[in-house]
Amino acid sequence: MTHSHPVIIGVGRTKFGEHYEREPEKLIEEAWLKASVSAGIERKDLDAGYLADYFLPITNKIGIEEGFLSELTELHMPMEKTRSFSSALLNACTAIQAGRYDLVLVGGVEKMTDRWDKIRDDLMLLEDPWSYYAGSTPEANHELMLREYVKRHRLAGSELETFNMALAQIAVKNHKNAVQNEYAQYQREITVETVLKERKKAQKPLGLFDFAPVSDGATAIILANPEKAKKTADPPVYVAASDSATDYVTYPARDDITGFIASAIAMRNALKKAEITQNDIQIAELYDQSTFLEMVSLEDLGFSKRGTAWQSIAESLNDSQRFYRVNDKELYVNTNGGLKADGNPLGATGGAQIYEIVHQLQGKAGNRQVTTGTDLQLGCALELEGFGTKAYVHILKRGD
Amino acid sequence: MSSEPIERRVSYIGDRLRGSRCSLCGKEYFRPRDYCGTCGRKSFEKMQDMDFFYKKGELEVCTLVKEPTNKFTRLGPYVYGIISFDDGQVRVPGRLTDRLLTNKEIDVTALEGREVVPRFRRRYAVEQSDVIPTIALAFTLAEEYYPHQEHQIVKPQKEYERPGIVGYGAYTSKFRIKESAVERSVPFIDEDSITAAVEAGKMAIIHSGIDPLMVAKVYVGSESNPYAVKPIASKVAQVLKLGEEDKERGVQTVDAVDTEFACKAATCMFKDASALVYYPSARGHFTMVIGTDNSQAAPRDEPGGELDFFVGYGASAFIFGMSDVIAEMEDWCSCTSDTPDFWRRDQESYPRHGGRFTGEPAYFKHVTKAAEKLMDKMRLQPKDVTYFVSHQPNVAFPIKVANQLGFKEEQFMPGIQVTRFGNTYSGSSPIGLAAVLDIAKPHDRIVMVSYGSGAGSDAYSLLVTDQILDKRNRQKFTIRYQAENKSLEYVDYETYRRLKLGM
Numbered sequence: 001m002t003h004s005h006p007v008i009i010g011v012g013r014t015k016f017g018e019h020y021e022r023e024p025e026k027l028i029e030e031a032w033l034k035a036s037v038s039a040g041i042e043r044k045d046l047d048a049g050y051l052a053d054y055f056l057p058i059t060n061k062i063g064i065e066e067g068f069l070s071e072l073t074e075l076h077m078p079m080e081k082t083r084s085f086s087s088a089l090l091n092a093c094t095a096i097q098a099g100r101y102d103l104v105l106v107g108g109v110e111k112m113t114d115r116w117d118k119i120r121d122d123l124m125l126l127e128d129p130w131s132y133y134a135g136s137t138p139e140a141n142h143e144l145m146l147r148e149y150v151k152r153h154r155l156a157g158s159e160l161e162t163f164n165m166a167l168a169q170i171a172v173k174n175h176k177n178a179v180q181n182e183y184a185q186y187q188r189e190i191t192v193e194t195v196l197k198e199r200k201k202a203q204k205p206l207g208l209f210d211f212a213p214v215s216d217g218a219t220a221i222i223l224a225n226p227e228k229a230k231k232t233a234d235p236p237v238y239v240a241a242s243d244s245a246t247d248y249v250t251y252p253a254r255d256d257i258t259g260f261i262a263s264a265i266a267m268r269n270a271l272k273k274a275e276i277t278q279n280d281i282q283i284a285e286l287y288d289q290s291t292f293l294e295m296v297s298l299e300d301l302g303f304s305k306r307g308t309a310w311q312s313i314a315e316s317l318n319d320s321q322r323f324y325r326v327n328d329k330e331l332y333v334n335t336n337g338g339l340k341a342d343g344n345p346l347g348a349t350g351g352a353q354i355y356e357i358v359h360q361l362q363g364k365a366g367n368r369q370v371t372t373g374t375d376l377q378l379g380c381a382l383e384l385e386g387f388g389t390k391a392y393v394h395i396l397k398r399g400d
Numbered sequence: 401m402s403s404e405p406i407e408r409r410v411s412y413i414g415d416r417l418r419g420s421r422c423s424l425c426g427k428e429y430f431r432p433r434d435y436c437g438t439c440g441r442k443s444f445e446k447m448q449d450m451d452f453f454y455k456k457g458e459l460e461v462c463t464l465v466k467e468p469t470n471k472f473t474r475l476g477p478y479v480y481g482i483i484s485f486d487d488g489q490v491r492v493p494g495r496l497t498d499r500l501l502t503n504k505e506i507d508v509t510a511l512e513g514r515e516v517v518p519r520f521r522r523r524y525a526v527e528q529s530d531v532i533p534t535i536a537l538a539f540t541l542a543e544e545y546y547p548h549q550e551h552q553i554v555k556p557q558k559e560y561e562r563p564g565i566v567g568y569g570a571y572t573s574k575f576r577i578k579e580s581a582v583e584r585s586v587p588f589i590d591e592d593s594i595t596a597a598v599e600a601g602k603m604a605i606i607h608s609g610i611d612p613l614m615v616a617k618v619y620v621g622s623e624s625n626p627y628a629v630k631p632i633a634s635k636v637a638q639v640l641k642l643g644e645e646d647k648e649r650g651v652q653t654v655d656a657v658d659t660e661f662a663c664k665a666a667t668c669m670f671k672d673a674s675a676l677v678y679y680p681s682a683r684g685h686f687t688m689v690i691g692t693d694n695s696q697a698a699p700r701d702e703p704g705g706e707l708d709f710f711v712g713y714g715a716s717a718f719i720f721g722m723s724d725v726i727a728e729m730e731d732w733c734s735c736t737s738d739t740p741d742f743w744r745r746d747q748e749s750y751p752r753h754g755g756r757f758t759g760e761p762a763y764f765k766h767v768t769k770a771a772e773k774l775m776d777k778m779r780l781q782p783k784d785v786t787y788f789v790s791h792q793p794n795v796a797f798p799i800k801v802a803n804q805l806g807f808k809e810e811q812f813m814p815g816i817q818v819t820r821f822g823n824t825y826s827g828s829s830p831i832g833l834a835a836v837l838d839i840a841k842p843h844d845r846i847v848m849v850s851y852g853s854g855a856g857s858d859a860y861s862l863l864v865t866d867q868i869l870d871k872r873n874r875q876k877f878t879i880r881y882q883a884e885n886k887s888l889e890y891v892d893y894e895t896y897r898r899l900k901l902g903m
């Protein structure tokens with residue numbers, strides 16, 4: 001492992017869900033304090049902070065968010081705000097690799113339940129204004145992409161049934177994983193019947209249990225220059241690659257509406273930088289805003305060929321496995337429960353993905369620790385902004 | 401509260417579906433752009449303006465939205481999807497409108513692949529005090545009620561000595577309420593007098609074959625403008641691109657004005673519109689007069705509720721000019737008196753009535769006065785007139801007044817449309833005129849007399865030309881087509897009130 005890769009020396013998070021009584025700054029405080037404890041650092045050790053929230057100033061009518069962290073750290077350090085945790089992490093990695101900073105706090109926070117009444121309007125308007133004007137909803141784009149996928153790959157009859165069942169099994173798998181995750185929003189199992197019942201109620205291919213919830217929460221990590229860090233975690237986890245790509249904000253206007261080209265580009269570049277192939281990755285945190293997106297992301301990231309991910313999922317989950325068998329290898333996906341069950345507080349979500357991969361790579365994931373034939377070495381996280389408008393891929397690698 | 405600049409920008413693009421085409425590679429884009437993504441820097445200043453307003457699209461994929469975002473909830477469940485134009489070159493998001501969906505399952509697969517036409521509608525619901533957002537990302541199926549029609553500009557071929565009608569269009573909605581023998585047009589929930597005015601104007605442009613940039617002035621008569629202050633005519637001018645367009649400023653070189661005089665708000669401007677195109681420096685130009693109303697009536701159990709049995713919804717647009725005229729304006733006569741038979745005070749939702757249908761001192765007096773005076777002036781006998789059209793608040797009045805004036809059934813019945821669309825207020829006698837023009841032969845003479853409460857009448861004599869036949873095949877969306885369409889949807893009284901109230 002080349003040591004120019006930034007190293008994650010501490011992680012922290014809150015429980016995801018509704019934090020009715022707590023202010024947003026209390027959430028980020030909890031995450032940051034946990035991360036600093038796990039990193040064994042003091043606030044004065046920090047050189048800079050990168051903080052993410054998707055639309056906290058809109059939902060919570062607050063001032064400059066960097067002020068929260070500034071008050072908590074009592075440091076007048078440089079601080080920048082991004083929309084997603086992965087964006088904050090990418091910026092932090094760049095700064096460390098450029099030699100600008102040596103120890104950086106990366107955080108994310110969101111408080112969506114404070115504006116329950118208008119959250120879907122805000123989400124849709126930010127995600128894709130012209131689709132919003134035309135009457136779209138946050139769920140509608142997922143449904144359209146699913147329908148296009150089914151048409152493109154000519155799924156019908158028993159194949160279509162298996163496909164629909166595979167998506168339901170994704171939700172069941174993610175809920176099962178979340179049971180072992182003390183921070184998850186939904187620590188309870190569900191059955192395929194529950195997923196199907198909700199679809200039937202909605203008379204749609206995706207129902208309530210196919211979609212990630214609205215959540216509050218915060219996450220934080222401490223990122224360091226490995227050569228300057230006083231001590232690293234044991235074993236250390238490096239950010240082997242950090243990449244992103246963008247696409248049109250108007251989903252219908254894109255050339256391909258059956259997947260996210262931004263995810264594919266970000267992954268391709270990240271793999272190149274990490275000097276590995278997707279087959280080397282053993283654990284992945286994917287952005288399952290819907291069960292369908294978890295499936296299609298397997299294809300976007302190159303784990304499965306176009307039009308085949310649902311088959312791998314169906315075969316793997318039928319055997320009650322916790323992993324997907326793709327390319328004759330085991331791939332563990334969303335071991336924390338994914339956005340579906342762990343929760344999806346937008347600006348903080350990417351931090352929960354990193355939190356999970358770090359714990360898994362270190363073998364410290366407790367009851368949800370995945371076991372593979374070989375030790376876990378490589379994991380990746382995919383985070384999206386909007387409906388595939390921006391994609392971030394981070395590849396994490398365990399050091400010795 | 402709505403943002404004025406954002407509303408302006410969104411509706412400027414969305415009302416007409418403006419876009420760009422790269423003149424180098426031909427790639428098309430929804431929304432104007434200065435730069436082609438494929439061709440890069442060399443495309444700068446090589447992008448052509450275009451729009452999808454007169455095009456036909458294809459609904460590629462769709463889904464049923466049952467839990468919309470807040471501003472769309474009043475629509476009820478609706479179909480939302482992706483529409484492509486020009487063989488998939490451009491894709492836009494869109495909502496299918498004019499569909500009253502219940503919560504029972506609908507087969508969206510059956511809708512996919514179908515051809516759709518962009519319509520002009522309210523975008524979503526806003527506060528009563530806000531700017532009303534509009535958009536053309538609302539579509540209907542091309543094979544249903546509203547057909548796709550190309551807009552082709554036809555070079556003027558013949559000049560006339562006197563001005564006249566060069567094209568017209570009428571628009572009524574797909575929904576109807578039927579009570580006893582009377583059918584009435586009911587707006588869909590995203591329609592109002594502004595949207596109907598634009599649709600009628602679009603039809604008139606298609607029918608006339610004129611270049612909209614040659615329109616010098618547009619008049620819109622209405623008594624149901626959803627704004628107390630803000631003209632409908634400015635929206636019509638912008639969306640239909642009337643007059644010369646200054647692309648830099650997004651401004652049309654055209655005059656636009658709203659007029660108000662109850663049900664004669666539009667017809668009173670026919671002579672002004674004709675006079676304007678006759679003015680020497682306006683030669684070659686056209687004027688457009690639109691009458692549009694989502695005719696107002698209080699619910700039946702409230703004061704003024706007697707109107708609720710008769711009100712309709714619709715608009716008509718007439719283009720006047722000196723070239724390629726289909727009906728020459730021979731002469732006119734108007735009369736006015738201060739008769740308070742029908743009124744609506746500021747801030748009141750619904751008009752009030754004298755409590756009875758004020759036929760004698762109001763309708764009959766003015767209609768007969770204007771008609772008789774015109775016919776005297778022109779030395780016309782009833783037999784010299786092929787068709788007689790009058791304002792039609794109900795079915796009894798126009799029949800009675802036509803009989804009083806000595807006209808026969810075959811002369812006045814073709815123009816009586818109130819039994820099919822209801823009283824469309826400013827559009828009432830003009831829709832009758834449109835129905836007659838739909839069937840008129842060259843050299844037919846039409847006498848039309850409007851009536852507006854308050855009160856007054858305008859009488860016109862029109863002489864049909866040979867060119868009416870050339871233009872007739874350009875318009876599929878005729879009065880008869882709208883009245884006898886297989887896609888009409890009938891609603892009950894509760895639904896009618898809900899739809900009429902709008903979003």
